[in-house]
Amino acid sequence: MRFLRGHRALPVILLCVLLLIPGCWSGHELTDQLIVLGIGLDKVGDKVRLTVQGIRPEASISTASSPTGSGGSDQPPFSLLSADGDSVQEALQKITRRVPRFIYGGHNQVFFIGESLAREGIMPYLDLFARSQWSQESAWVVIARDGTGQQLLTTTNLVAKYPSMGLAQTVRAHQVHIPTLFQFLLHYHDNSSCQILVSAAAAKNKTAPSGYQMEQLRLQPNAIFQGDKLVGYLNSSDCEAYAWLEYGFQGTSFSFPVSTVNGAPALGVSLTGAPAQFRVFSTPELGVRVEVDCNFSVTEDIPSPLNSPAAIRELESKLDQVLSQRFSLLFAHLQEDKTDVFNLAEKVHAYHLALWEKDKDRWPELYAKLPVEITVNSHFRHSGVMTKYPGFKE
Amino acid sequence: MQPGKLSKPQVIGLLLPFVLSTDVLMIPGAPLELARRGAWLSSLLATFLGVSLTFFVVKLVSWQPRLRITERFRLLLGRGPGTVTGLVFALFILFSYILVIREGSELVRISFLPDTPLDVVTSGLALVSMYGALLGMEAVSRFNVLVFPFFLLSFILLFLAALVHPEWTNLWHPLEFGIGPVFAGAFAPLSWLGELVVIVFLIPDLNPAAQGTPFFLYFVTVAAGALMTLNIITIQISLGWGLGHLYTFPILQVGRSLFSRESLRGLDVLIMTIWVMGVITKLSFLLYYGLHEICHIFKVENMKSLILPGGVLFQVLSVTSMDSVKELEYVMRYLAPFLTLGTYEGIVPILLFPFILRYLKKRGGA
Numbered sequence: 001m002r003f004l005r006g007h008r009a010l011p012v013i014l015l016c017v018l019l020l021i022p023g024c025w026s027g028h029e030l031t032d033q034l035i036v037l038g039i040g041l042d043k044v045g046d047k048v049r050l051t052v053q054g055i056r057p058e059a060s061i062s063t064a065s066s067p068t069g070s071g072g073s074d075q076p077p078f079s080l081l082s083a084d085g086d087s088v089q090e091a092l093q094k095i096t097r098r099v100p101r102f103i104y105g106g107h108n109q110v111f112f113i114g115e116s117l118a119r120e121g122i123m124p125y126l127d128l129f130a131r132s133q134w135s136q137e138s139a140w141v142v143i144a145r146d147g148t149g150q151q152l153l154t155t156t157n158l159v160a161k162y163p164s165m166g167l168a169q170t171v172r173a174h175q176v177h178i179p180t181l182f183q184f185l186l187h188y189h190d191n192s193s194c195q196i197l198v199s200a201a202a203a204k205n206k207t208a209p210s211g212y213q214m215e216q217l218r219l220q221p222n223a224i225f226q227g228d229k230l231v232g233y234l235n236s237s238d239c240e241a242y243a244w245l246e247y248g249f250q251g252t253s254f255s256f257p258v259s260t261v262n263g264a265p266a267l268g269v270s271l272t273g274a275p276a277q278f279r280v281f282s283t284p285e286l287g288v289r290v291e292v293d294c295n296f297s298v299t300e301d302i303p304s305p306l307n308s309p310a311a312i313r314e315l316e317s318k319l320d321q322v323l324s325q326r327f328s329l330l331f332a333h334l335q336e337d338k339t340d341v342f343n344l345a346e347k348v349h350a351y352h353l354a355l356w357e358k359d360k361d362r363w364p365e366l367y368a369k370l371p372v373e374i375t376v377n378s379h380f381r382h383s384g385v386m387t388k389y390p391g392f393k394e
Numbered sequence: 395m396q397p398g399k400l401s402k403p404q405v406i407g408l409l410l411p412f413v414l415s416t417d418v419l420m421i422p423g424a425p426l427e428l429a430r431r432g433a434w435l436s437s438l439l440a441t442f443l444g445v446s447l448t449f450f451v452v453k454l455v456s457w458q459p460r461l462r463i464t465e466r467f468r469l470l471l472g473r474g475p476g477t478v479t480g481l482v483f484a485l486f487i488l489f490s491y492i493l494v495i496r497e498g499s500e501l502v503r504i505s506f507l508p509d510t511p512l513d514v515v516t517s518g519l520a521l522v523s524m525y526g527a528l529l530g531m532e533a534v535s536r537f538n539v540l541v542f543p544f545f546l547l548s549f550i551l552l553f554l555a556a557l558v559h560p561e562w563t564n565l566w567h568p569l570e571f572g573i574g575p576v577f578a579g580a581f582a583p584l585s586w587l588g589e590l591v592v593i594v595f596l597i598p599d600l601n602p603a604a605q606g607t608p609f610f611l612y613f614v615t616v617a618a619g620a621l622m623t624l625n626i627i628t629i630q631i632s633l634g635w636g637l638g639h640l641y642t643f644p645i646l647q648v649g650r651s652l653f654s655r656e657s658l659r660g661l662d663v664l665i666m667t668i669w670v671m672g673v674i675t676k677l678s679f680l681l682y683y684g685l686h687e688i689c690h691i692f693k694v695e696n697m698k699s700l701i702l703p704g705g706v707l708f709q710v711l712s713v714t715s716m717d718s719v720k721e722l723e724y725v726m727r728y729l730a731p732f733l734t735l736g737t738y739e740g741i742v743p744i745l746l747f748p749f750i751l752r753y754l755k756k757r758g759g760a
Contacts, residue, residue, distance in 0.1 A: 009702045013525050016517075133508045137651055182651045189636035350563035353570070 034101040037078070039139075040149030041125050042114035047084040048125055049114075050091035051150040052103065054079045080153060088128045106134040110167055111141050111181065112149035112200070118223070118230035123188070130185060137182035140167060143223040143230060145199040155202045155215050167217065176219060177247045188228060191345035192363070196242055199223040199233065221246075224339050232337060234330070241330040242341070244323075248275040249294050256322045258315070268300030269319065271378075280347040286355060287371035288344055290327060294376070298383040307388070312380050320376040331372045338364040400596070402604040404535040406614055407542040409590060412679060413618040414545075415672035416726075417586040418625040419643050420497055424727040425626065426639035429579030432568030433635060436579030437626045441619025443580065444587040448615045450743040451590060452608050453750055455597045459605035463594045464691055470749040477691060479742065484687035486738045487592060488708060491680040493726055495519050496712040498673035500719045505646055505666065513713055519670075519677060520709035526678025527685065527701050531599055534678045541671045548665045549621050552645065553628045555652040560631040583622055585731030588739035590615060595683035642719060681705060 040051035056079050081099060085091030096103055111129070113122055122141075129136040144152050167178065178198045179187075187195035200217045222239040224232045234242060244252065249271035258267050273294030280288050296319065298306070306312050334341060345363050349356040359366050400408070425433035458466065464480030471479060499515040507515065526534045568576065593611060604610075625645055629638045632648045641647045649662035685704050689697040716722045735741070 009698075010525075010528065013521055013528070013702075016521050133505055137647075185637055186633065189634055346563055350566045353567055 028102040028104065032102055033104045034079070034081075034099055036103060036105045036108045038110045038112060038153050039105075039108055039129075040082075040112045040114070040144075040153045041088070041117055041122075042144075042148045042150055043117040043120060044084055047086060048088055048091060048117070049082060049084050049148075049150065050088055050095065051080055051082040051153055052092075052095055053153045054081065054103070076154070080150070082150065088125055092128070104134075105129075105132065105136065108134070108136060108139045110139055110178075112144050112152040113141065114144050114148040114150070115146060115230065117149075118143050118225075121228045122230075123228035126181060126184070129181060137185070138180050140178040141181055141184050141197055142167070142178060142219070143197055143199040145201045145220075145223070145233065147201065152200055152202060152217065155217055167219075177221065177243070178219070187343070190343045191349050191360075192340035192343045192367075193227050194339045194341045194343070195225050196221050196234070196246070196341050197223040197225055197230075224337065224341065226339060231339065234333070237326065238330045238333055241326045244271075245276040245290070245292070245327065245330070245342070249273040253299065254296075255300070256319065258318060266300075267298065267315075269296040270299050271296045278342055278344060278347060280344060280351050282352050282355060285371070286348070286352070286366070287373065288347070289373045289375065290331075292323065292327070292374070292376045293379075294323075295379050295381045297381050306380070306383065316378050316380055319378045323376045323378065324374045327374045327376070328372070331374070335368045335370065335372075338368050340364070340367045344370070399601045400532060400535055400599055401601050402610055404539065405593075405596060405600060405604075406610060407538050408531075408535050408596075408675065408679065409593070409611075409614045410618055410621070411538065411542060411545050411672035412592070412676045413587055413589055413614075414549075414621055414625075415669055415676050416494055416497065416589075417583055417618070417622050418549075418645055419501060419669070420723060420726050421582050421586055422626050422629055422644050423639050423642070423723065424582035425579030426629065426635045426644065427579075429568070429571075429575045430635045431564065431566065431570055431630075432576040433579055433638075434565055434623055434626050434630060435568040436576050437583050437619070437623040439576060439580040440583035440587055441616065441623065443584050444590075444615045444619055445612060447584075447588050447740060447743065448590060448611050450747055451593060452611055453747060454591075454743055455594050455608050457750070457754060459597050459600065459602075459608075462598055462690055463687055466594065467746075470746060470753055480687060481691055482742070483594070483738045484684050484691070486734065487595070487680050488684040489730075490589065490734075491523075491677060491684060492708050492712045492715065493722070493730060494673060494680065495523070495677055495709060496716060496722050497726060498670060498677070499712070500722060501643055501646070501666065501673075502670060504642060504719065506663065516709050516712055519674065520705050520712075522674050523677030523681050524701050524705035526674065527682040527705070528698055531596070531679065531682055534675055534682075538675050541668060541675070544668050545672050546621075548668050549624055549628075552649060552652070552665065553624055556628045556632045556648065558652070561634065562631060564630045564634045565627065581735070582727045582731045585735045585739060587615065587618055587622065588735060590618070591739050591743060592679070592683065595687065642723060681708070 034052075034054040036052050036054055038053040040049075040053070042049040042051070056077060081095045083091040083094035083098070085094060092103075111126065113125075117125060126141070129139070142152070176198075179195070184195070184197065187193075198219050198221050200219050202215055203218045204215050220236065220239050221243050222234040222236070223230055224234065233239075252271040253268065254271055255266040255268045257265075271294050273292065277291040278288055279291065280286070306315060340363070344367065345356075345360075348363075349360070422433070425436035429436040454466075458469070461469070463483055464477055466476075467479040468476030470476065495516055498519050499512060502515050502519075503510060503512055526537075590611060593608060597605060597608065600608075629644045629648055632638075632651065633641075633644060638644045638647075646662065646666060649665050653662050681701065681704065685700050686697050688694075689700060694700065716725060
């Protein structure tokens with residue numbers, strides 16, 4: 001203990017430090033917590049309804065092997081807690097008082113937001129979560145199309161007993177892009193302040209045999225937001241075109257008729273490619289050029305072999321044309337709605353400052369009339385392990 | 395290396411986290427709010443002005459390097475004014491200690507331990523810094539050698555992670571609103587970069603071989619300015635100024651957003667832990683030299699006996715002098731820069747310059 005000589009305060013300091021080292025303040029044991037996986041937010045009258053989906057570990061074990069996910073018990077594998085309030089905080093407070101557990105939101109995966117609340121504006125209701133220390137910014141924001149967030153939280157099936165976990169599996173398996181709370185905030189602060197969020201609707205697979213018609217969430221990137229308000233939806237064709245432009249092609253399956261003759265067979269292709277490039281030009285007048293580069297492989301051929309370079313070029317040209325039409329239609333609809341979801345305003349601001357300074361206050365009107373040039377360059381790469389249609393016979 | 399003396403690399407390793415541990419946490423909010431897209435230019439401007447300030451600091455310490463700060467001022471200004479100036483410097487670095495302990499504690503509390511009372515967090519930081527001050531600067535600098543590479547690495551890591559989806563156009567048109575906001579935005583980063591003036595406290599403890607040539611301070615200023623600018627660029631390309639200036643600790647939010655999914659989840663905690671270690675090094679430094687100089691002025695022989703009461707007093711002041719994090723934000727971003735640049739970091743070293751020239755001329759003549 002020689003080193004303590006002359007350091008009388010040292011043992012006291014060391015003891016105090018030791019007191020602090022073992023753990024943090026107000027710790028909560030795992031068994032005392034209700035771990036939140038999903039949150040629903042809905043408007044009911046002039047109140048907000050908060051629904052919290054928490055894990056029931058004991059239910060998860062007992063319902064392991066049932067096609068419906070309910071096993072021998074009628075109880076769902078999760079608990080749903082709900083309360084109304086003037087604010088989200090008040091509703092959460094009511095839930096907290098009712099549950100004999102500490103509500104832990106650090107693992108929350110998703111916010112399901114009812115359509116009526118989304119149309120009113122979601123920022124005031126996401127405020128509490130954006131400020132939270134629980135890293136809520138990585139949770140997805142999903143709009144409940146024609147329904148409520150609470151309904152989506154009850155969707156359960158064989159492969160995903162918790163809707164929120166099902167979403168995570170879907171995102172991983174199919175590379176679906178669902179904007180998170182952080183991304184929503186980021187785009188909210190864009191110059192255009194417009195963005196597309198993902199909507200979900202619970203649907204049963206009616207083509208499956210009875211008893212196997214799983215209820216599942218149908219996700220589509222189609223909810224158009226201006227600021228924090230839902231203003232409409234893209235149709236399913238536009239919604240696909242938007243996803244291709246924004247996120248690129250990721251082994252995307254696409255079928256199109258190669259002949260104008262009615263009843264002609266369609267060609268199936270698989271597309272890969274990076275997100276589109278948007279270039280704003282100002283001569284002779286302000287406009288935008290959309291450049292899409294993609295590769296494709298033929299997955300379902302027609303009985304006309306691609307046996308010459310000319311035939312391949314013709315097919316590429318046809319695909320370019322079909323995709324261009326889809327993108328043109330998307331832009332026509334977006335411009336009609338004055339929703340600049342690709343944030344072209346930022347491009348104008350960055351590359352043509354003088355123009356932006358002059359016209360920024362009337363950007364929506366300007367955007368509605370903006371000439372859009374679409375260039376698609378598709379390149380044939382292969383046709384699987386066969387060079388020709390399997391039924392081809394000389 | 396002489397026992398008890400610090401080598402040049404050790405001092406560089408101490409000074410860089412000293413400046414950056416404050417300059418990258420709460421301070422970027424000021425240029426983001428004032429200069430908007432020009433925040434990175436404000437940071438570059440602050441670096442340039444910081445190099446100018448460093449010129450005066452180098453002039454201040456490049457003669458009689460073995461002198462303690464008050465002795466140095468007494469030689470230049472005479473006994474009375476020299477003592478008062480030395481006391482002002484000592485009190486200012488203790489003022490800085492109070493601000494930094496609160497800032498570090500708020501970082502821990504807001505982001506990681508929200509239910510923990512602030513007193514507990516500040517006490518924890520104060521205790522560790524008191525222990526550091528008790529062991530002395532040589533021990534602190536040896537500990538710092540362990541943390542310093544990871545401290546630097548965290549900047550690079552965050553920047554590389556931000557390069558996955560960078561929004562470079564957020565950096566364009568820095569002068570969109572004129573040069574005024576860029577200058578206004580440079581003020582806060584400059585004031586915390588100007589903290590390098592603490593070298594006047596440290597120079598007597600530097601290895602004699604390095605004492606006569608404190609030109610490495612220019613390197614430290616440029617390196618700290620470059621890392622500070624890299625930090626602001628990381629924030630701008632990730633969050634933009636619009637969202638970035640809304641956060642209390644914008645770079646923490648960048649870390650959280652970039653490392654919030656799958657296997658990288660929680661990496662932000664590691665980065666923040668490294669930064670808190672940087673804060674602790676700084677706190678130990680401030681407490682040690684602040685008390686050391688006060689003891690020297692008031693002829694108290696046993697400085698170590700003041701560490702515990704001094705540390706407790708400053709910890710209490712850090713909690714009681716500001717009611718909220720908003721108040722701290724205001725003081726750190728807008729009030730402290732005026733106070734510090736108006737005194738020991740800026741005006742005083744500049745005003746002392748003619749006195750230094752006069753002294754050197756007189757000594758040369760003698």
